[in-house]
Amino acid sequence: MCGIVGYIGHRNAVSVLIQGLEHLEYRGYDSAGIACLNRSSHAIEVVKEKGKLAALKNLLAGRDLSAHAGLGHTRWATHGEPSRLNAHPHLDNSKRLAIIHNGIIENYAALKDELKAKGFRFYSQTDTEVAVNLIACYYSRSTGLVEAVLKAVKRMEGYFAFALISREEPDRLIAFKRSNPLVIGFGQQENFLASDVSALLPYTNRFLYLEDDEYAVLTARTVEVFDLKTRKPVKRRPVEIQWTIAEAQKGGYSHYMLKEIYEQPAVVEEIIKNQVKPGGRIEFERMSAGYRAKLRKIRRVYAVSCGTAYHAAIVGQYMLEKYARIPVEVAVSSEFRYEDPVLNSEDLVVVISQSGETADTLAALRIAKQKKALTLAIVNVVGSTLAREADFVIYTHAGPEIGVASTKAYVAQLATMISVTIFMARLRRKSPEAELRSLVSEFKKLPAACEKTLELAKSIDRCARKHSHRKNFLYIGRGYNYPTALEGALKLKEISYAHAHGYAAGELKHGPIALIDNEQPVICIAPHSKTYAKMVSNIQEIKARDGIVIAIGTAGDDALDDMADDFFAIPKMSEIFSPILAVIPLQLFAYKVSVLNGRDVDQPRNLAKSVTVE
Numbered sequence: 001m002c003g004i005v006g007y008i009g010h011r012n013a014v015s016v017l018i019q020g021l022e023h024l025e026y027r028g029y030d031s032a033g034i035a036c037l038n039r040s041s042h043a044i045e046v047v048k049e050k051g052k053l054a055a056l057k058n059l060l061a062g063r064d065l066s067a068h069a070g071l072g073h074t075r076w077a078t079h080g081e082p083s084r085l086n087a088h089p090h091l092d093n094s095k096r097l098a099i100i101h102n103g104i105i106e107n108y109a110a111l112k113d114e115l116k117a118k119g120f121r122f123y124s125q126t127d128t129e130v131a132v133n134l135i136a137c138y139y140s141r142s143t144g145l146v147e148a149v150l151k152a153v154k155r156m157e158g159y160f161a162f163a164l165i166s167r168e169e170p171d172r173l174i175a176f177k178r179s180n181p182l183v184i185g186f187g188q189q190e191n192f193l194a195s196d197v198s199a200l201l202p203y204t205n206r207f208l209y210l211e212d213d214e215y216a217v218l219t220a221r222t223v224e225v226f227d228l229k230t231r232k233p234v235k236r237r238p239v240e241i242q243w244t245i246a247e248a249q250k251g252g253y254s255h256y257m258l259k260e261i262y263e264q265p266a267v268v269e270e271i272i273k274n275q276v277k278p279g280g281r282i283e284f285e286r287m288s289a290g291y292r293a294k295l296r297k298i299r300r301v302y303a304v305s306c307g308t309a310y311h312a313a314i315v316g317q318y319m320l321e322k323y324a325r326i327p328v329e330v331a332v333s334s335e336f337r338y339e340d341p342v343l344n345s346e347d348l349v350v351v352i353s354q355s356g357e358t359a360d361t362l363a364a365l366r367i368a369k370q371k372k373a374l375t376l377a378i379v380n381v382v383g384s385t386l387a388r389e390a391d392f393v394i395y396t397h398a399g400p401e402i403g404v405a406s407t408k409a410y411v412a413q414l415a416t417m418i419s420v421t422i423f424m425a426r427l428r429r430k431s432p433e434a435e436l437r438s439l440v441s442e443f444k445k446l447p448a449a450c451e452k453t454l455e456l457a458k459s460i461d462r463c464a465r466k467h468s469h470r471k472n473f474l475y476i477g478r479g480y481n482y483p484t485a486l487e488g489a490l491k492l493k494e495i496s497y498a499h500a501h502g503y504a505a506g507e508l509k510h511g512p513i514a515l516i517d518n519e520q521p522v523i524c525i526a527p528h529s530k531t532y533a534k535m536v537s538n539i540q541e542i543k544a545r546d547g548i549v550i551a552i553g554t555a556g557d558d559a560l561d562d563m564a565d566d567f568f569a570i571p572k573m574s575e576i577f578s579p580i581l582a583v584i585p586l587q588l589f590a591y592k593v594s595v596l597n598g599r600d601v602d603q604p605r606n607l608a609k610s611v612t613v614e
C-alpha cells in the first residue's frame with residue numbers, strides 16, 4: 001500500500017526522500033511524488049508523477065531542488081485513478097501546506113461538500129486533498145499548525161496516517177497516526193518519518209512507532225510525541241531494529257523473491273536457534289509464567305489471518321489438532337471481524353502476519369481482545385502494530401521480506417507453528433514425549449532438507465518452460481498439503497497472472513474434474529503421508545482423462561515418478577515438515593513462469609505488500 005517518507009535535517013531532503021521511496025517500492029504503488037521545503041525560497045515545491053519511481057526521477061533530473069525538509073509518497077490508488085493529479089503530496093488551495101497520507105477518510109465526501117461551500121476548490125479525486133484543505137481551513141498564524149491538525153482530525157472519520165509540512169513553519173514536520181502505521185527514525189541533528197522501517201534503514205536503526213491517535217512534531221534536533229486525547233507528551237523509548245540494509249537488498253539475485261526463496265534454509269535455521277533450546281525444550285523469548293498459565297487453560301484456538309498467512313493458519317490447525325489435541329478454527333480475518341465470533345477467556349486467538357500491519361487482521365485482534373480472548377501474534381516485523389497489541393508475540397525472524405509474493409515469511413510461519421505445536425503439546429501433555437523429542441531432532445535437520453529441495457531449481461525451470469504459456473492451473477493436495485495447494489496456486493496467480501486454483505484433492509470429483517483434458521496441468525502435492533494412497537487415486541483419475549500431472553513427492557517414490565509427466569522429489573521427513581519442503585518447488589515454479597511471461601515479479605500489478613486498508 002502507500003508509502004510515506006518524511007525528512008528534516010542537514011542533508012538534502014530530496015535524495016533522502018527518493019532513496020526512502022526506493023526502499024518502499026516493494027509495498028506496491030502506482031504513482032509517486034515529493035514535496036520539498038526550501039528555507040530561502042519560502043515555498044513548497046511539489047513534483048509528482050504517475051507510474052514507477054523512474055518516472056518521478058526523470059522529472060526531477062532537470063530540477064535543481066535543494067531542501068532541508070520534505071515529504072515523499074508512493075500511492076496505491078483508493079480514491080481516484082492512478083494519475084499525476086491524484087498522486088501525493090497534495091497542497092491546500094493557498095499552497096501553504098503539503099500533505100501525504102495513507103489510509104481512507106471515510107467521510108471525505110461530506111467534508112468536501114462543506115469545504116466547497118466555503119469556496120475551496122478541488123483538483124483531484126482524492127480524500128487526501130480534502131484533508132489538507134480541512135487543515136488549512138483551521139490554520140492561521142495565531143493557531144499554528146498543530147492546533148489546526150487537531151481540529152481537523154476531530155472531524156475526520158476512518159483510518160489514516162499522514163504527514164504535513166507548512167511553508168510558514170518550515171522547521172517542523174507534523175505527523176498523525178490512526179490505524180495506519182507510522183514510525184519515527186532518530187538521527188543526529190536530523191529526524192525521519194516513514195510508513196515502515198525499511199525506508200530508513202540506511203540512516204538509522206533507532207525507531208519509535210506511533211500508536212493510534214498520537215501525533216508527533218519533528219524538528220532537526222527534537223522529536224515530540226503527544227496523545228490526541230490528553231494532549232500530554234508520550235514518553236516511550238525508541239526500539240533498536242537489527243535488520244541491516246544489506247538484508248533488504250537483492251544481493252546479486254535478479255529479484256527479491258528469488259533471493260528470499262533461497263534464504264529459506266537460513267530462516268528455518270534462525271527459528272530453530274531462537275526457539276529450540278538445549279535438551280530440545282521449546283521456549284519463546286519473554287513469555288511470562290502468567291501467560292504460560294493462561295495458555296494451559298485454553299480450550300479452543302482460533303487462527304486468523306489473510307492470504308498466505310491464512311494458508312499457514314490452516315497448516316497450523318492440522319499440526320495443533322494432531323499433536324496438542326486442541327480444537328482449532330481457522331478464519332480469514334476479513335470474515336472473522338464481521339462474523340460476531342463466539343469467544344471468551346478460554347479461547348486463544350492466534351493472528352499470523354508477515355507485516356504485522358494488515359488492517360483486517362488488526363481488526364480481528366482487537367475484536368478478540370474486546371471479547372476477552374487470550375491473544376498471540378506470530379509476526380515478522382518487529383515492533384509492528386499486531387506485535388505491540390497482542391498479549392504475546394512470537395517473531396518469525398525471517399528478516400525483511402521485500403517481494404510482494406510472500407515466500408520466506410510463509411516458511412517462517414510454518415516453522416514457528418511447528419515450535420508452537422510442540423510447545424502446546426507439552427503444555428497440555430497430549431503427545432508422548434518420545435514422539436515430540438523425535439520431532440525436535442528432525443526439526444533440526446529441516447534447514448538442510450530445504451537446501452536440498454532448492455537443488456530442484458534447474459528441473460523446475462525446464463518444467464516451467466513447458467507450461468508457461470498456459471492460462472489455467474489446478475493444484476491439489478490433502479492434509480498438511482491441502483494448504484500447500486492453496487499457497488502454490490496463490491503464488492502462481494499473483495505473480496504470473498495465470499488463473500490457478502487450489503483444491504483439497506478429495507474435492508476433485510465434486511466439480512473440478514470437469515476441467516481435466518490434455519491441456520490441463522494439475523500440480524499434485526503427494527509426499528508420503530497417511531493420505532498418500534488417496535492422492536495416488538486422484539492422480540490416476542487425472543491421467544485417465546489425459547490431464548497433465550506435475551507431481552511433488554517423496555524422494556525415491558518411483559511409482560509416482562512413473563505416473564507423473566514431471567516429478568519433483570522432496571527429502572523424506574515426517575509429514576509435519578512436508579508443507580515446508582513441498583512449497584519450495586511451487587514457489588520456484590511460480591517465479592519462473594512469471595519471469596518467462598515478463599511479469600513484474602517483485603511488484604505484481606494491483607498488489608501491495610502490506611494491506612493497511614480494508
Ligand code: M6R
Binds near residue numbers: 306307353357358406
Ligand atoms: O502481512 P500479512 O502477512 O498480514 O499479509 C497477508 C497477505 O496480504 C499476504 O500474505 C498476501 O496474500 C501476499 N501477497 C501473498 O503472497
